[in-house]
Amino acid sequence: MTGEQGGCHCGAIKIRLSFNPVEATECDCSICRRTGALWTYGSPDEIEVSGTGVGYVQGDATLTNWHCGTCGIITHWTPVNPEYGRMGVNLRIFATELWENLPQKLVDGANW
Numbered sequence: 772m773t774g775e776q777g778g779c780h781c782g783a784i785k786i787r788l789s790f791n792p793v794e795a796t797e798c799d800c801s802i803c804r805r806t807g808a809l810w811t812y813g814s815p816d817e818i819e820v821s822g823t824g825v826g827y828v829q830g831d832a833t834l835t836n837w838h839c840g841t842c843g844i845i846t847h848w849t850p851v852n853p854e855y856g857r858m859g860v861n862l863r864i865f866a867t868e869l870w871e872n873l874p875q876k877l878v879d880g881a882n883w
């Protein structure tokens with residue numbers, strides 16, 4: 772897979788996107804407002820993850836949020852049910868040039 776590669780701070784987890792993100796989503800749900808992640812979304816076949824993180828399944832058990840067990844950086848989320856067909860990647864693990872000028876979208880995840 773070619774495309775932009777990002778990763779956690781210590782380099783244990785690396786993620787490569789096969790697409791160029793077109794917007795950056797900020798979410799106010801109970802996890803995202805604490806982590807400050809900026810999200811982009813794609814199907815799992817567009818996103819290559821290498822390395823193994825630590826998973827945290829949030830309260831409604833729809834998503835697993837992954838972070839590095841060494842440096843603690845939130846890298847991505849995967850759906851608990853793979854049939855969902857989409858996953859999220861934290862744009863902040865990529866070079867700022869990839870995302871700093873993207874339009875930002877606020878998702879009101881706290882009220883879903």
Ligand SMILES: [Zn+2]
Pocket residue numbers: 779780781782783784839840841842843844
């Ligand atoms: Zn790390």
